[in-house]
Amino acid sequence: MSYTPRVDDYVIWHTYPNDISGWVYFRCDDYISIEIRVKDKCEQNIKDCPIHKKTHVLVVCYAQFWNELEYVKNRREEEDSYKAQEYRYADVQ
16 A cells, blocks of 8 residues: 655655655645755844744655655644543643
């Protein structure tokens, strides 16, 4: 059975010469982008474009190489799996 990547999956792309790992950031029928790094923008960059506060480094993986991907986990499933203990006070932020 072949793996079909989804957004928010953490994958390892077994490719030469080094494996690439990261979060699936975008998916369409032709390719996915894998987020391999995120870093904060400098204050001047944020002033110039306040919509985005981080720089995302992405790698494109075309559908013909999806057979080289290894699924590790999905971050949505981790968030959904949290269950508060019965009778516990609500978390306050």
